[in-house]
Amino acid sequence: xxxxxxxxxxxxxxxxxxxxxxxxxxxxxxxxxxxxxxxxxxxxxxxxxxxxxxxxxxxxxxxxxxxxxxxxxxxxxxxxxxxxxxxxxxxxxxxxxxxxxxxxxxxxxxxxxxxxxxxxxxxxxxxxxxxxxxxxxxxxxxxxxxxxxxxxxxxxxxxxxxxxxxxxxxxxxxxxxxxxxxxxxxxxxxxxxxxxxxxxxxxxxxxxxxxxxxxxxxxxxxxxxxxxxxxxxxxxxxxxxxxxxxxxxxxxxxxxxxxxxxxxxxxxxxxxxxxxxxxxxxxxxxxxxxxxxxxxxxxxxxxxxxxxxxxxxxxxxxxxxxxxxxxxxxxxxxxx
Ligand code: PLP
Numbered sequence: 089x090x091x092x093x094x095x096x097x098x099x100x101x102x103x104x105x106x107x108x109x110x111x112x113x114x115x116x117x118x119x120x121x122x123x124x125x126x127x128x129x130x131x132x133x134x135x136x137x138x139x140x141x142x143x144x145x146x147x148x149x150x151x152x153x154x155x156x157x158x159x160x161x162x163x164x165x166x167x168x169x170x171x172x173x174x175x176x177x178x179x180x181x182x183x184x185x186x187x188x189x190x191x192x193x194x195x196x197x198x199x200x201x202x203x204x205x206x207x208x209x210x211x212x213x214x215x216x217x218x219x220x221x222x223x224x225x226x227x228x229x230x231x232x233x234x235x236x237x238x239x240x241x242x243x244x245x246x247x248x249x250x251x252x253x254x255x256x257x258x259x260x261x262x263x264x265x266x267x268x269x270x271x272x273x274x275x276x277x278x279x280x281x282x283x284x285x286x287x288x289x290x291x292x293x294x295x296x297x298x299x300x301x302x303x304x305x306x307x308x309x310x311x312x313x314x315x316x317x318x319x320x321x322x323x324x325x326x327x328x329x330x331x332x333x334x335x336x337x338x339x340x341x342x343x344x345x346x347x348x349x350x351x352x353x354x355x356x357x358x359x360x361x362x363x364x365x366x367x368x369x370x371x372x373x374x375x376x377x378x379x380x381x382x383x384x385x386x387x388x389x390x391x392x393x394x395x396x397x398x399x400x401x402x403x404x405x406x407x408x409x410x411x412x413x414x415x416x417x418x419x420x421x422x423x424x
Contacts, residue, residue, distance in 0.1 A: 093280055096289035103292050104239065104256055105230035112255045112262070112272050113285050117221035117242030118145040120255035123265045123276075124217040124238040125149045125188060130263070133157035134183040137214070139171050140164055140381040141198075142190050146219055163189075167383050168328040169198035173208050180212035191220040191229065191239075195365055195378040195394055196327030197338030199227070206235040221245055221253075222335060225295035226303065231256055238262070243284070247399075248291030252284040302399040307336040309397055309406045314339050316410045320417065326379060326392065337397040340365075342379070342388045345421045351393060354416040360409055365392040 097108030104111070114120045125136065126149065138150055140162045150160045161179045163171050171189055187209035192199045206216040217238035223229050225246025231239055236258075243252035255262070260273060268277025295302075311330050317323050322344030328334045343351065348364030355362055365376030375389035395409070 099289040116253040120240035197335035243288040246295040
């Protein structure tokens, strides 16, 4: 059992370009994000910088830290969802302890300039964390090339088990998150979830091996969806242009004259599973805060559609998906 757990640390470390002893398994991306951000709470409250478009796992953790006296700066993004290094530079203070910017956004697929942002943080004396939950297993992620001190991942995003994740900490330098019997190098105690840990390592190994092939396939299918839908009147692609700054499997749109909840429900009745903006903020009664931060109006943000493709989707399924979305849009628009 010990050998298997150690082997899993090495496999995940190898995939990220680090040592196995720098990987700490957690119950998911949310826990890894909490750990990275709350690692300094025993210290005198200081300053943290993040962005306005982070996942709630980061934003709500920052809110909790603010309750404890920490100051948090939420950086804006441009219309493509990109955090500007100059904005980070201006926000840095003498007491900035940590900067946390996501590697890839879960709603519009924007890939952030992490290497540059981490360099700015370091030059100002702060440590750097990235939430790489949407990126690991889908695009190459190497902690040394990125120059980050901490990185979060979630296993189910690359075909691994739900309820599993990991935090990378450079040189294993992070305070203990769960005290007890000393598992996970004394930083996260409790009997290890051995099947979950092994499942995470195996899934990442497989995802890494197939990454090039899958990314190429999914990127091509995503671009077909983008081309077809954006050729319709009043359909706007959100996020960066297809290219190196966008996740391969994510396409997002604003569809004029269409309420996203109605569209999602109509498509769901046809067996097509898409979401209105962030899957995690749907049902909150609020339009996507990511699109609002990118400068879209409230009305536009209510008309958003997010299509996420997994590696197993076929060309025929994508054709059906496009037809289903197009016909739903026409039907909903005709109802007005
Ligand atoms: N961070 C991002 C960017 C995510 O997309 C998600 C989940 O979708 C999380 C964190 C939370 O991960 P988990 O569900 O493993 O807790």
